[in-house]
Amino acid sequence: MSRASTLICLVAVLGGALLLAALNLGTAPESAAHVPTYVVSLVGKYLCFAILALAVDLVWGFAGILSLGHAAFFALGGYAMGMYLMRQIGTRGVYGNAVLPDFMVFLNWKALPWYWMGFDNALFMLLMAVAVPGLLALVFGWLAFRSRVSGVYLSIITQALTYALLLAFFRNDMGFGGNNGLTDFKDMFGLPLSTESTRVGLLLATAALLCACLLITRYLVTSRFGRVLIAVRDTESRTRFLGYRPEHYKLFVFVVSAIMAGIGGALYVPQVGIINPSEFAPANSIEAVIWVAVGGRGTLVGAILGAVLVNAGKTYFTGALPELWLFALGALFILVTLLLPGGIMGLLSRARKAPKAAAVREPAE
Numbered sequence: 001m002s003r004a005s006t007l008i009c010l011v012a013v014l015g016g017a018l019l020l021a022a023l024n025l026g027t028a029p030e031s032a033a034h035v036p037t038y039v040v041s042l043v044g045k046y047l048c049f050a051i052l053a054l055a056v057d058l059v060w061g062f063a064g065i066l067s068l069g070h071a072a073f074f075a076l077g078g079y080a081m082g083m084y085l086m087r088q089i090g091t092r093g094v095y096g097n098a099v100l101p102d103f104m105v106f107l108n109w110k111a112l113p114w115y116w117m118g119f120d121n122a123l124f125m126l127l128m129a130v131a132v133p134g135l136l137a138l139v140f141g142w143l144a145f146r147s148r149v150s151g152v153y154l155s156i157i158t159q160a161l162t163y164a165l166l167l168a169f170f171r172n173d174m175g176f177g178g179n180n181g182l183t184d185f186k187d188m189f190g191l192p193l194s195t196e197s198t199r200v201g202l203l204l205a206t207a208a209l210l211c212a213c214l215l216i217t218r219y220l221v222t223s224r225f226g227r228v229l230i231a232v233r234d235t236e237s238r239t240r241f242l243g244y245r246p247e248h249y250k251l252f253v254f255v256v257s258a259i260m261a262g263i264g265g266a267l268y269v270p271q272v273g274i275i276n277p278s279e280f281a282p283a284n285s286i287e288a289v290i291w292v293a294v295g296g297r298g299t300l301v302g303a304i305l306g307a308v309l310v311n312a313g314k315t316y317f318t319g320a321l322p323e324l325w326l327f328a329l330g331a332l333f334i335l336v337t338l339l340l341p342g343g344i345m346g347l348l349s350r351a352r353k354a355p356k357a358a359a360v361r362e363p364a365e
Contacts (some may be wrong), residue, residue: 001208002073005024005299005345006301007298008302009209009214009301009305010214013210013267013304014211015204016207017043017206017207018204020039020043021203021204024037024039024040024114024199024200025196032105033044034171034259034331036206037091037196037199038202040196040200041202041271042315044199044267045268045271046307047203047206047267047308048264048265049291049307049311050264050303050307051206051210051261051263052070052071052208052260052261052265052288052345053262053291054213054260054291055260056289056291056295056303057217057300057303058221059255060292061259061292062221062266063229063249063250064151064234065254066151068156068158068159068286069157070257070258070280071162072161072162072280073261074133074138074264074268074279074284075133076265077129077133077263077266077282078127078275078279079176079265079268080132081125081275082182083125084120084122085185085193085269087101087116087119087120088120088185088187089185091126092104092186093184098244101177101182102184102336103177103178107172107295109175110297114188116175122166123157124125125129126266129262130263133259133262133364134255134258134262135257136253138251139257140158140161141251141254141255145254149318150236151179154173156271158285159285162282162285163282165280166280166282168273169277169280172279181274183275183276185269185273186203188270202271203271205267206271208264209305214300214301217300220253220256228249229249231244232287246287286314286343287310290310290329291303291307291311292304292343293333293336294306294332294333294343295343298345299345301345302343303343309344312331313328314329
C-alpha cells in the first residue's frame with residue numbers, strides 16, 4: 001500500500017469520473033464519443049460497491065475481522081436515502097398523497113410512522129445514513145468484542161445479523177415497502193433524478209467520497225493506531241499482554257467501517273432507482289469479501305480494484321452467460337485463494353520486485 005499506488009488510484013477514480021462526465025455532457029448523443037447516461041449510472045454503482053469493499057478491507061485486512069454482514073450497513077444507508085427520496089415525491093405519486101408514500105396508501109396506513117418523521121429534510125437523512133449503521137455497529141461490536149467473540153464465530157454472527165434484518169424488512173408492517181421496497185423516485189435535493197446532469201453529479205460525488213474514504217482509511221492504517229490494529233490482527237493475545245485493549249481498537253474500526261458502508265449505500269440508491277430487502281441478502285456480503293480477496297486483502301487500493309473489476313465482469317457475464325455467473329464467481333474465489341492469496345495487488349507487487357530480485361542473484365562480473 002504505497003503512496004504511489006494510492007495516488008494512482010485517486011487519479012484514476014477522479015480522472016475517470018471527470019472524463020465520463022465530459023463525454024456524457026459535452027458530446028452529442030449521436031457522436032461516437034458520447035457516453036450514455038446508463039453507463040454513467042453503472043460506473044457510479046461500481047464506485048458505491050468500491051466504498052463497501054474498502055469498508056470490508058478495513059476490518060478484514062487490517063483488524064482480522066471477517067465480516068459477512070456488511071451488506072446490512074450498506075442497505076441501512078440505502079434505506080435512509082430511499083426514505084428521503086420517497087418523501088420528495090409528494091403529490092406526483094400514483095395516489096397523489098403528499099404525506100404518505102404510495103405503498104402506505106395502498107396498504108391503508110392512516111398516518112406516517114414516527115420513524116419516518118424528519119426524512120423530508122436532506123440534512124436529517126444524511127445524519128441517519130451514517131448514524132443508523134454506526135449505532136448498529138457500535139451496539140453489535142460492543143457486545144461481540146467485549147465477549148471476545150472472534151474468528152468463524154464472529155463471521156457467523158454477522159451473517160445472522162444481516163439475515164435477521166432481511167426477514168424484518170420483508171414484512172409489510174415494518175413500514176419500509178415490504179418485498180417491493182422503495183422506488184419510483186423523482187427528485188433529490190430539488191433536482192430531477194432523470195436528467196443527465198443529476199446522474200453525472202451523482203457519479204462525481206461518489207468518486208469524490210470514494211477518494212475521501214481511501215485517504216481516511218490510509219491515514220488510519222498507516223498511523224500508530226493502524227500499527228496497533230495490525231498487531232491485534234496478527235497476535236491479539238500478545239497485544240493484550242502488552243497493555244492494549246484489542247476490543248477498543250476493533251470496535252472503533254468496526255464502527256468506522258459501518259459508517260463508510262452506509263455512505264456507499266446512500267449513494268447507491270439514487271443511481272439504481274430502488275432499494276428493497278434483497279440488499280440485505282447474506283450473499284451480497286460474501287460477494288464483497290470476494291471483491292476484496294480478488295483485489296488484494298489489506299491493500300485498500302486492491303479492494304477498490306477488485307470491486308470494479310468483479311462487478312464489471314458480473315455485468316457482462318450475467319447478460320452473456322447468466323446461468324454460469326454464480327459458478328464463475330465461486331471458482332474465482334477458490335482460484336484466487338489457492339493461486340493468488342495476495343490478489344491482483346500481490347501479483348503486481350511480485351512482478352515489480354522480480355527484476356530487482358533477478359539482478360541481485362546475478363553473479364558480479
